[in-house]
Amino acid sequence: MQLISKFLIILILGGSLVAQTGMVVGQVVDRSTGLPLVGANIMVQASNLGTAADLEGLFIIMLPEGNAIISCSMIGYAPVTHPVSVITGETRDLTFELKPVTIESKHFVTVQGEKTSGHMLGHLQQTNLSTTENLISMIEGVSLIARGSYAQEPSIRGMSGGRMNVTINGMKSFGACTDRMDPITSYVEADALNSIEIGKGALSIQHGSTVGGSLNLTMNQPKYASQQSTHWQIKGGLDHGSRERKFSFSWNRTSPGSGLSLSGAYRKAEDYAAADKQIVPFTGFEKMNLNFGYKKRLNQKSQLLFELVSDDAYDVGYSALPMDVGYARLRMAGFSINTSGISPNILKAEWKVYGNAIDHWMDDSKRELLFMDMHMDMPGFTRTAGSYIDLLLGKSAQSLLKLRSDFYWTSSYADMVMYPEGSSPMEMVTWPGVERWNMGQFMEYQSIIIPKINVNLSLRYDLFHSMATNEMGQDELHIFYPDNDLERLDHLLSANAHLAYNVTNNWNSVLSFASGQRMPTVSEAYGYYLYNPVDGYLYLGNPDLPVEASQQVEWQNSLTSSHGRMSLNLYFYKFSHYIFGQIMSEDAFSYANGWKKYVDGGVAQISGLEWSILHRFSPHFIFQGGVNYEESYLDDFQDFLPLIPPLEVHGSLTYESRRFWVQMDTRGAALQANNSKVSGENPTPAFLTLNLKGELDLLPGLKLNLGVNNLTNQLYHEHLDWGDVYRPGRSGFISITLDNGIMGQ
């Protein structure tokens, strides 16, 4: 289709050529995915001529007769130059294939009009038994909060949970655990991921209002092909340390008019050993994930997509918590229709409807009555359904308007029953059947003023209606809020502006301002005595909490060359009505340090920097590295914020050749002594770890992966790890991938 339009442009413009000039018609595509790169910059060297690629990645430029050098650049890709000789009245054809250099942040990507591919993810995915969380944590500014070895929770620049917006293919879903044991990312298998779109702070508000950031996990989709074909792949792997076994498969059937895909993964791990050879109890788990996708062309311009995700985890150990998870289950379905070019001004349109159900059952039956000499049940569930309509309006990539109207409903319920021996069971509702409706309207305008300057403005309005519907839960909260009807209506407004300036061909500078708001979470507004093992306090929700707001300024600079890329981000956030747990009583409970209530914590600040570099020394050697640092402060409490990552360094050196690659990577953190006293944090010592991994193509269709994690057998834990549980010690892994690659095509 792209070829067709390119041909059309040549035809249409062919007749109206100006006498002394020739024309260059070209297309810019991503080398690894073949997708068009919207908004790529086209510059004619030694002139001030330039343009930008349109929605199909196409561009046209009129040039005087003679030789010229055309360069093409885009953030996240290595720039490419092409010489071209222009003859009056003739048309030159040019294709730029840009190679992605690193995973980019989402807002960059929307400024530029197209998200980047998961090239780096590709490498990692095949290496080991990596999880979705592992992949996310490779992104600059993202850390993981661990409560065990399973279901680590992503945190963007120290902000997590309700401060973040996590979606799967744009679909909202909400974890069903009152203790945040099941971040949404834990329900997605790394193998099924296509890419991760990340927005920092309120710089990306398409998927919802937020202050801390957004994470959209896009899953592999079925594909079309010019011929009917089938592709399958199976993988098997083993990790020595945790005796984790993993099997996965994918099966794809492609044809010109439809695509079908099915993939699945099963993994089972035992308790792992830390570097001191001590087994870390309750770190094992079992998980099964299935994905199904069906895509069908309705006509030249439209297609429909149907997707199903199912994820089941059993007997998941949470070493940092007093209980484990019996099961955690996700069922998700989505249906969408998208079409392009309905009318000259509506370039794209998509309608999606979706629903999902998450069930979570905590289990302490394997614990030796660690918690107060009694067993307890803690079930919880969420149900979510929603829909959105996306419209992309405009005539070219020079000026685009993106609109989204979205809606969702979600319901969360959780309770807790304790069984003291020889006495009556004790029950309380911890999430009082909270129903929440959200209607949102998003609009984004992007314009390439001149090839050097892009502006991007976004605005989002949200209406939230929340209420607690469970009668027992209402009675519980009425003890503390007797006159509150536990129902609230909120209006949220978020906006951001990016100004991108190509200082030179290789130097791009972006100045961004954002103002974000977020709703208090179900736990923050309606939670009832939720136990937090980090500080040992019970947390009480507060239905009167105001909406938390943030102001954000960010300055990002990146230098790209044909060898690599370097970038530096400086950022500053100022929060108002920062939601924070305030100590209400310290001696009310024999088994807890006391209880806290979520309150309006006033003004908080976070500022920091992210520096990253990628350099290709030779065709074979690539170096990648980065440093993150940030500081935080909560003014009214004269305290630091909790779970703020310390100074972190990471780097990797990769040797690539045609049939194999080897990578040595390192990750380290400095001492974190800026601890939140109110949250009961302790300093976390510095550490540096080293991993080695590699991949070898044994035969066409047969690949071998080998590696050793924690090569130097460091005994360490990270600052964001709950309960200071040690990470795994040295452990080797092996995996084999078999596909019908050549045979099937």
Added chain:
Amino acid sequence: MKLRILLIALAGSLIMILGCEDSEKDIDATEDLILIGSAVDNELTVDLYSDEGLKVGLNKLYFELTDIASEDQITEAQITQKPIMHMETMNHSCPVAGPESTSNSDGLFESEVVFIMASGMMGTWDDTVFVENYDANTFHTVVFENLTVQETDMKKNLVFEDADTNQVIYIVTLNGLDDPKVGLNDLVLTVHKKQTMMSFPEVADLSVSINPQMPDMGHGSEGNVDPVYTENGKYEGGVAFSMTGYWTIDFTVSQGSEELGTVQYAVNF
């Protein structure tokens, strides 16, 4: 199809209208009450009602007086009652308040009786009622015999020594927690002094503090309301149960600056 929906809607609204009319029909004040007994003396019917079956603790008793000849309700009368428990070796009464000499808007004379023992093997309760009918200027006496008083564990004795080292007994009952729920529960504590076997005056000058505890978990609860004196020996307050299960509630009773003692109740739900 459309017709059917219309019909269903019509039928639905009809039922609603009828239902409404039904509930608006002359509400008999005694309909929700339990008739304890009926007695006749000299052309006067005395009906005795209570909110629920009689039980140890605070009971609300209602008297309805009807002139047999005219079938009129009598709304002005002086009613005096004396509940007596007849035990093998002795008789005793219990705290009583009311009724007032004017009936309420439903024509009922309200009173409060705190039964301090259950009927059964130990003895039987009766209630002797004297009525002075102001309208007719007549006097009547009726006896409601063999009243069934259910046992509860909501009555406690608070025993202490006064300044003259005489033993004093305060009778304390806890009321309002028959059907406890998670959340804040209103409660009424009654305190009466056991002066003689026949005299139980109210004690009005106490300060009471409440402390619920969940012994299986070792915690109390937030949001409790200390009982405060209202009338007739009643102290009204609230207990907050943060979850279901077995709870104890301690009431610490003080008079002036002196702490008289603590009574403990247990609630299991």
